[in-house]
Amino acid sequence: MFQPTFPIRTARLALRPVTIDDLDDVYAFQRRPDVVRWMLGAEPRTREQSRVSVLAMAGEDAWRAEGDCLTVAAVTDAGVIGIVELVWRSQLDRTAELGFVFHPDHRGRGLATEAATAVLALGFDEFGLHRVYGRNAASARMMTRLGMRKEARHVESYLFKGEWADQLVFAILAHEWRAGTRTPS
Template identity: 80%
Template sequence: MFQPTFPIRTARLALRPVTIEDLDDVYAFQRRPDVVRWMLGAKPRTREQSRMSVLAMAGEDAWRAEGDCLTVAVVADAAVIGVVELVWRDARARTAELGYVFHPDHGGRGLATEAAAALVDWGFTEVGLHRVYGRCHARNEASARLMARLGMRREAHHVQSYLFDGEWADQLVFAILAHEWRSRTPS
């Protein structure tokens, strides 16, 4: 089993497991159309749907087996401003996939980058990952910029590779290797 020592602290944030007490904060961003617009098949959530989401995320506090998702609440000023996750995609290849969702009211200050970097760093330094990758809709410029700020390189542009809201959509893939992570200059 792989589990961070919680909380993971950065200069401005604390990353910790999601709890049911986070429902109000999580619902505050999950109900917004501008937050869920790039999420596959997602529509703004009702409070009950957010409650179910929070309960699911609360169980994602460690990697026990390949395929598991580690989801952490990102806390700033005593409020959950977003979540970051690492999905254990391949144990043998030591690969994980990065994901994140943040309340837009906290954008523009580097908090999402800081939080994602902390979880990616845990994966490389504590777990011994070889590669972390992330994917986003090709028109999701904010997500693509975040991955670039992490030092991830754009590896692919998959043209019309998946159905998104009933239409074929392009997907970007970004990745970084452990040795690149260790040698990068943090932004």
């Protein structure tokens, strides 16, 4: 089992497991159409749907087996401003998938990049991952800032809200991460 020691502190954030007390903050961004529009199958959530989501995320505080998701809340003095997750995709290949969602009111200040950098550091430096990838065209700029390279563009590869959509795949290897590791700012 891999369970980080929480909270994880960066220059401006505390990263910690999600709790039911985070419901109001999480609902504040999960109810927004501009936030959920890129989430598979997601429509703006009701408060009850956000409660169910928060309860599910609250149980994602460690990797116990392949397929588990490690989910952390990114917290400032304003409360929970976003969520970062690392899904353990393959034990044999030491691979994980990075995902994140942040409240738009906190964009443009590097907070999502700071949080994702800390989570990548956990995966590579503490868990021993070989490769981390992300699959989200809407997050291409952030993944590039994290040092990830675009590996593929799968044209019209999945049905997204009734329309065919492209999928971009970004990835970074452990040795690339170590060569370019920067302290979260």
